[in-house]
Amino acid sequence: MNNLATAFARSAFGHWLTLFLGTCLALPVSAADRPDVLMIAVDDLRPMLGCYGDGRMRTPNIDQLAREGVLFERAYCQYAKCGTSRLSLMTGLRPDAIRVFSNRDKDLADFRQRRPDAISLARWFKQHGYHTQGFGKIYHDGWDLATDWSVPSSPGRAGEMLEVAQAKGQQATIIAERFACPAIQSPDVTDNYFFAGRMTQQVLQVMRNRQTKKPMFLAVGYRRPHLPLVAPQRYFDLYQPDASWLARNQLPAPGSPVMAWFNSDGYGGAARRVGLTMPSLPTREQAIAWIGYELRSYLGVPNQGPIDSKLQLKILQAYAACVSYVDAQLGLLLNELRTSGKLKNTVVIFWSDHGWHLGEQSAWSKMTNFEIATRVPLLIAAPGLKGGRTRALAELVDLYPTLCELAGLPAPTHLQGESLTEVLKNPRSRENGTACSQYLRFRGKYMGRALRTDRYRFVQWTELSTGKVVERELYDHHSDMAEMKNLAREAGYQQRLELLTKQLAEQFR
DSSP, rough: OOOOHHHHEEEHHHHHHHHHHHHHSSSSGGGGOOOOEEEEETOOOOOOSSTTTTTTOHHHHHHHHHSSSEEEEEOOOOOOHHHHHHHHHTTOOOOOOOOOSSSSSSHHHHHOOOOOOOOOOHHHHHHHHHHEEEOOOOSSSSOOOOGOOOOOOBBOOGGEEEGESSSSSSSEEEEEOOGGGEEEEEOOOOOSSSHHHHHHHHHHHHTTTTTSSOEEEEEEEEETSSOOOOOOOOOHHTTTOOOGGOOOSSSTTTTHHHHHHHHTOHHHHHHTTOOOOOSOOHHHHHHHHOOOHHHHHTTTTTTSSOOHHHHHHHHHHHHHHHHHHHHHHHHHHHHHHHTTTGGGGEEEEEEEEEOOOEEEEGEEEEEESHHHHHHHEEEOOOOTOOEEEEEEEEEEEGGGHHHHHHTOOOOOTTTOOOHHHHHHHHHTTTOEEEEEEEEHETTTTTEEEEEOOSSSSEEEEEETTTEEEEEEEEETTTOOTOOOOOOSSSOOOHHHHHHHHHHHHTTTT
């Protein structure tokens, strides 16, 4: 990020010049010449993929897309929770601007009333001549916006996230009650038994039976590998995890504050449903016993206490199986584009809303500021674009202006991200930038704001009622990629902390 450039772009003259240059440099000159867009979103997917160097994973279709496009090795969400992250991406605004830090419908309604100018990505494309159509989970479930789409979206049944198999022989899935839902299921069924497979067939029908001459913007959101971890048995059969799969850093980093990794603070009510009382401000020992309650609230995982290695391996197998199931669905969509010849005029973008802990820092699920929760897979393939990889620091909030530029559209004035097209053309550019994430902890009491630089992850926790900085974290990725040692209290880092504090203040200003 460059604040001087951002300030200039938001000025009246800067905005006019940006639109002028964007129009001059964009290749498409009319709606008919603009590329189609296929935007694929995957829930809770960390970069645990073959193309990201994980040789254990079977993700041939995602890997092929990575070879055809540009893979971002260091892309980050702005908030490691689906509602806020997806709303940020779809509006091009950072969490502090949207001020929605929960999945409550009221917070969303307040935002949309407060910021009617924040036209969504899909609606912007619709207003500029695109046929827009949504499938599955694009926003948080239930937050879909009818004005985004040219035809009604197809998000699935209410509660589709909780889709599980019935008894053997039954032909349809059921929507389980949230707190009576098994954490893992692997029925011996076809891909189309579950919604992901049926949704893929819907998208294929739209592709094959095109009813419009307009360019198309198709947004396709796969819910897995979000909990519960449910996929056909044949994807489970691809994996037999052993002890080498287990997280190396199974305890929180020494010196790291509880608020950094205790991601169960929103689940006190869930614990009470089963007669348990979760401490609201836990000690380190209590927090380790209760951490990861999003996973613990499903059947088959202990509500508190250790998760033994045998069960951890089952969870890892199920997570990997869900990723391969989604990979197979993506393969069908990409194969259709290739065989129809439409891939050469289609922008394909693949992203996840945030990462996921699989035992790292003793945590399971998301909702932290650690690298493992904020780093996401990001792939972009576009007509005329050479394949490659980049270490440029990228953010999900950058995708809105990027897609506008790739499609030859002007960008709306409210956007807070920066287009990544320079990186797409030159993958070695912007390697010394920054990426920002944040998380609100303990029911709005503390805000943790994180700055990722080329070398460091710096997190500052502030008590919102007083503005007082109460905790800091510093991790050196040159020597500690797993973030196992908090250096913020170590001697010799004061000058570095002062510099990063100043950088963080500038970026979150």
